Amino acid sequence: MKAIIGKKIAMTQIFDKDGKAVPVTVIEAGPCFVVQKKTSEVDGYEAVQIGFDPAKEKRVTNPLKGHFSKAGVKPTRVLKEFREATDMEVGASFGPEIFEVGTTISITGKSKGRGFQGVVKRHGYSGGPQTHGSKTGRIPGSIGNSAYPGRVIPGKKLPGHMGDAQITVQNSTVMGVDAEQNLIWIKGGVPGARGSYLTIKATGK
Numbered sequence: 001m002k003a004i005i006g007k008k009i010a011m012t013q014i015f016d017k018d019g020k021a022v023p024v025t026v027i028e029a030g031p032c033f034v035v036q037k038k039t040s041e042v043d044g045y046e047a048v049q050i051g052f053d054p055a056k057e058k059r060v061t062n063p064l065k066g067h068f069s070k071a072g073v074k075p076t077r078v079l080k081e082f083r084e085a086t087d088m089e090v091g092a093s094f095g096p097e098i099f100e101v102g103t104t105i106s107i108t109g110k111s112k113g114r115g116f117q118g119v120v121k122r123h124g125y126s127g128g129p130q131t132h133g134s135k136t137g138r139i140p141g142s143i144g145n146s147a148y149p150g151r152v153i154p155g156k157k158l159p160g161h162m163g164d165a166q167i168t169v170q171n172s173t174v175m176g177v178d179a180e181q182n183l184i185w186i187k188g189g190v191p192g193a194r195g196s197y198l199t200i201k202a203t204g205k
Contacts, residue, residue, distance in 0.1 A: 002098055002202030003082045004029045005052035006184065008109070008192055014175060014185065024175050024185040027198060030095030031182060033073040034088050038081070047083045051076035052197070078197055096177050096184040099202065103174045109191035109198040113164035123157040167191040170203065 006029035013021045036049035053076055057065065060075040068075045072091040088094065099105070119125040119140040128136025140159070143152050169190055176185035190198060 002103075003050075003084055004094070004096065004098060004200050005032055005050055005078055005080055006030070006096075006198045006200055007053065008190060008194055008196050008198060009183070010194060011189065022175060022187060023189070024187055025190045027184050027186060027190070027200070028182055029184045029200060031093045032095070033071070033076065034086070034090050034092045035068065035071045035073060035076075035079060037086075037090055045083065047081045048086050048088075049079060049081050051079050053077040080199060082201075095179055095182045097179040099174050099177055099184060099200075101174055101176060104203050105172050105174060105186070106168055106170045106201050106203050107172055107186065107190045107198055108166060108168045108201075109196055111163045111165055111167045111191045112193050114162035116160065117162040118159045119157060122159065122162045125157075 006027040009026040009028055011023065011025050013023050016022055030052070033051045034048060035051045038045060038047040038049070040046055051068070051073060055075045055077045057075055060068070064075065073093075114121070118138055120127050120138045125138075125140065127138045128134055128141070130137075140157075143156055143158065144150070145153075169188075172190070173187040174184060175187050178184070184200075186200075192198065
């Protein structure tokens with residue numbers, strides 16, 4: 001199975017073999033534990049449930065304590081399902097060694113929440129003129145139309161809630177792997193703030 005749960009640590013840069021600086025994101029990927037394997041006979045579909053980031057037992061509910069105890073693993077903060085086949089048994093652990101340098105991956109995470117924002121920040125509008133007595137400033141401008149259809153068309157880019165949404169970045173590249181420290185370097189940026197959780201999958205593209 002080429003999928004893992006990670007935590008965003010920071011951004012930095014490394015130098016490739018040609019001496020060019022490459023921006024990378026450092027992610028703590030693992031150790032992850034196989035908590036449950038679902039089968040089509042019992043659950044109706046094939047999947048594997050993975051746990052990541054150890055948690056204190058007092059912060060885990062009693063049903064989850066039994067769930068982790070049955071698998072023979074310590075409680076974790078994150079549980080995610082992957083509908084991928086694996087030959088690993090329940091209770092097994094793994095880390096970033098499942099990836100090789102150069103592997104193409106997709107990363108899913110929750111973007112930073114920006115609150116309620118206007119069109120300049122949310123959609124990149126340039127705003128109105130700043131001279132000659134103009135009072136348009138950062139407003140969106142006209143949003144409707146004439147007598148027909150006489151309404152605001154759905155999908156119009158307007159002020160509103162920004163960020164705090166699930167984002168997937170595709171076709172990223174693994175630039176380095178440190179199995180001893182459970183670290184992985186991924187080219188470019190990834191969604192979310194420092195300390196946020198990410199799902200990393202090999203795409204095979």
